[in-house]
Amino acid sequence: MRVLSCIKQVAVLGEEVEIDPGGRDVDPDYLERSLNEWDACALEEALRIVEAVGDRAENEVVAVTAGDEESEEALRRCLAMGADRAKRVELDPGSSGPSDPLTVAKALARAIEGESADLVLCGVQSSDSVQAATGTMLAELLGLARTAVVTKVSLDPAAGKAMAHRELEGGLIDVVEVDLPALLTIQTGINEPRYATLRAIKQANLKEIEVLAGPSESAGAFRVRRMFVPDKGASAELLGSDPAEVAKRVSEIITARLS
Amino acid sequence: MSGVLVVAEHLQGKLRDVTRELVTAARELGGPVSVVVIAREPRPLAEGANLEGVDEVLAVSAGRDEFENDVYQAVLEGIVAEKSPEAVLAGFTVSSMGYAPALAAKLGTSFASDVFALAREGEALVATRAFYGSKVHAELELPTKPGTPAVVLLRPTVWAPAEGAGQAVITETTVDVGPSRARHLEFVEAPVSDVDITTADFLLSIGRGIGERENVERFARLAEKMGATLSVSRPLVDAGWMPSARQVGQSGKTVKPKVYLALGISGAVQHLAGMKSSGTIIAVNTDPEAAIFGVAQYGAVLDVFELAGELEKLY
Numbered sequence: 001m002r003v004l005s006c007i008k009q010v011a012v013l014g015e016e017v018e019i020d021p022g023g024r025d026v027d028p029d030y031l032e033r034s035l036n037e038w039d040a041c042a043l044e045e046a047l048r049i050v051e052a053v054g055d056r057a058e059n060e061v062v063a064v065t066a067g068d069e070e071s072e073e074a075l076r077r078c079l080a081m082g083a084d085r086a087k088r089v090e091l092d093p094g095s096s097g098p099s100d101p102l103t104v105a106k107a108l109a110r111a112i113e114g115e116s117a118d119l120v121l122c123g124v125q126s127s128d129s130v131q132a133a134t135g136t137m138l139a140e141l142l143g144l145a146r147t148a149v150v151t152k153v154s155l156d157p158a159a160g161k162a163m164a165h166r167e168l169e170g171g172l173i174d175v176v177e178v179d180l181p182a183l184l185t186i187q188t189g190i191n192e193p194r195y196a197t198l199r200a201i202k203q204a205n206l207k208e209i210e211v212l213a214g215p216s217e218s219a220g221a222f223r224v225r226r227m228f229v230p231d232k233g234a235s236a237e238l239l240g241s242d243p244a245e246v247a248k249r250v251s252e253i254i255t256a257r258l259s
Numbered sequence: 260m261s262g263v264l265v266v267a268e269h270l271q272g273k274l275r276d277v278t279r280e281l282v283t284a285a286r287e288l289g290g291p292v293s294v295v296v297i298a299r300e301p302r303p304l305a306e307g308a309n310l311e312g313v314d315e316v317l318a319v320s321a322g323r324d325e326f327e328n329d330v331y332q333a334v335l336e337g338i339v340a341e342k343s344p345e346a347v348l349a350g351f352t353v354s355s356m357g358y359a360p361a362l363a364a365k366l367g368t369s370f371a372s373d374v375f376a377l378a379r380e381g382e383a384l385v386a387t388r389a390f391y392g393s394k395v396h397a398e399l400e401l402p403t404k405p406g407t408p409a410v411v412l413l414r415p416t417v418w419a420p421a422e423g424a425g426q427a428v429i430t431e432t433t434v435d436v437g438p439s440r441a442r443h444l445e446f447v448e449a450p451v452s453d454v455d456i457t458t459a460d461f462l463l464s465i466g467r468g469i470g471e472r473e474n475v476e477r478f479a480r481l482a483e484k485m486g487a488t489l490s491v492s493r494p495l496v497d498a499g500w501m502p503s504a505r506q507v508g509q510s511g512k513t514v515k516p517k518v519y520l521a522l523g524i525s526g527a528v529q530h531l532a533g534m535k536s537s538g539t540i541i542a543v544n545t546d547p548e549a550a551i552f553g554v555a556q557y558g559a560v561l562d563v564f565e566l567a568g569e570l571e572k573l574y
């Protein structure tokens with residue numbers, strides 16, 4: 001069995017914001033990067049599924065990303081967690097703004113076509129863009145059955161099926177039977193991603209990451225026209241920075257509102 | 260110009276609120292508004308979707324009571340080919356996440372999700388949405404033309420729900436979409452619990468900002484002393500620190516207490532979905548740019564442990 005796991009090195013904005021001179025993204029100096037939370041859960045699930053099958057020589061997890069060279073750091077973390085191989089498709093939106101999900105899905109598809117995957121797992125969304133679209137677009141490009149926002153999965157490879165729990169609004173679970181091969185987008189809470197040991201991290205740094213050229217230029221799903229820091233407008237009245245004073249004000253507000 | 264197609268969302272025989280909001284958004288864009296209802300017996304739902312400002316309701320009988328990705332995608336592909344709408348609007352919901360991006364990829368159309376403002380500009384739509392923890396906003400250009408409509412998923416509870424009965428023509432059709440590759444089997448309700456955070460007047464709500472599992476107990480005690488009910492953001496439930504009955508947000512409970520005190524919660528869109536209509540929101544967070552301050556009436560840029568220390572003295 002081969003499970004492909006798509007991951008993203010997300011960008012996290014700190015406590016200060018500066019828009020790039022091009023006006024279509026945040027200045028990269030203000031962004032820190034890390035493995036997307038949802039993708040860590042997807043990779044963990046991929047590892048558990050393959051480990052449950054047994055023999056790791058015949059069964060593998062392949063981590064795939066579409067991004068710039070820096071995003072290999074996230075792939076290395078996946079290798080350290082236990083992925084057998086890693087592939088990166090070159091994708092660098094430069095200063096044209098955050099990538100649209102179709103462009104990313106097309107790039108990922110290049111790395112997955114030809115792998116004859118039994119299962120492809122993506123995170124539900126990336127924490128920096130919250131589009132919740134890349135996985136479902138990728139499923140379409142690959143012609144796979146799909147289910148989005150999955151909190152539980154069990155495979156029955158012999159029957160060519162999987163059972164998935166799709167978590168709806170309010171926590172209602174929709175139990176779905178999916179034909180294999182399939183693409184599932186994984187929701188947090190499905191598992192607790194493992195930590196990598198120091199030894200595994202060192203070994204991961206020695207592994208080769210296969211790099212593929214990005215897809216040829218084609219129309220994406222949108223064009224970022226302008227990015228801006230929203231007008232704070234009617235935002236919160238600040239209660240100060242002295243803890244004792246804040247506590248007193250908080251307590252007064254609560255008393256007034258509850259009476 | 261060939262109008263806007265709204266995809267009605269329904270669950271267990273009821274139209275979901277977001278459908279009415281989509282109708283309002285479609286009317287604002289201008290042009291004929293069609294609503295499509297996909298079900299086994301769509302007629303009663305179609306009558307509910309006949310809201311003021313709707314020109315046509317397409318009641319599509321597709322042999323399934325409940326949502327399935329492949330069914331929605333196939334039906335919508337057919338309608339887009341036949342009616343050539345300029346825009347397809349659906350809610351930014353779990354179900355839409357399963358078919359709408361695929362529809363856009365298949366038809367090669369423009370797409371945007373979690374959109375909270377939408378306007379027409381010549382041949383394109385301009386959608387506004389957030390990036391990077393909702394700390395910045397961006398305007399996205401979505402080219403449209405009949406046959407390749409913009410597929411846009413709108414954030415729930417932004418547009419006012421359409422009210423009043425409409426005078427739409429209800430067109431009934433039956434579509435044979437064949438077997439789905441992902442089939443609905445059954446629903447499992449969230450486990451019942453003896454805490455009900457939806458009826459509390461005062462919620463003290465903690466998020467990942469409390470750091471470690473060991474700290475949960477401290478805030479639980481503080482809540483008790485203050486006469487508050489303890490609620491949490493999703494990561495605390497994911498980590499198994501708290502039962503899901505205490506989770507506020509899109510996949511948890513929608514709450515509307517008189518006071519919502521948010522401690523160490525960033526204000527992700529799915530969290531705000533469950534608490535933004537609270538009476539008074541007080542937010543405490545070390546990050547002055549945290550999105551939670553955007554919905555709070557009162558805020559303090561402060562470490563939650565320092566605040567807890569002082570509150571413990573007062574109560």
Ligand SMILES: Cc1cc2nc3c(=O)[nH]c(=O)nc-3n(C[C@H](O)[C@H](O)[C@H](O)COP(=O)(O)OP(=O)(O)OC[C@H]3O[C@@H](n4cnc5c(N)ncnc54)[C@H](O)[C@@H]3O)c2cc1C
Pocket residue numbers: 124125149353465466467468469491492493494506507508509510511512522523524525526527528529530533543544545546549561562563564
């Ligand atoms: C389909 C779907 C459904 C979802 N449903 C829900 C839902 O129902 N409810 C929900 O909550 N989430 C939900 N989420 C998850 C959501 O996207 C966020 O990941 C989550 O809300 C983040 O929780 P948080 O604010 O506690 O954590 P974070 O975003 O990590 O924020 C922690 C905050 O604490 C602050 N902080 C850190 N240390 C301190 C300190 N010492 N003092 C003060 N502040 C501090 C930080 O500045 C930060 O702002 C859902 C996601 C998806 C995809």
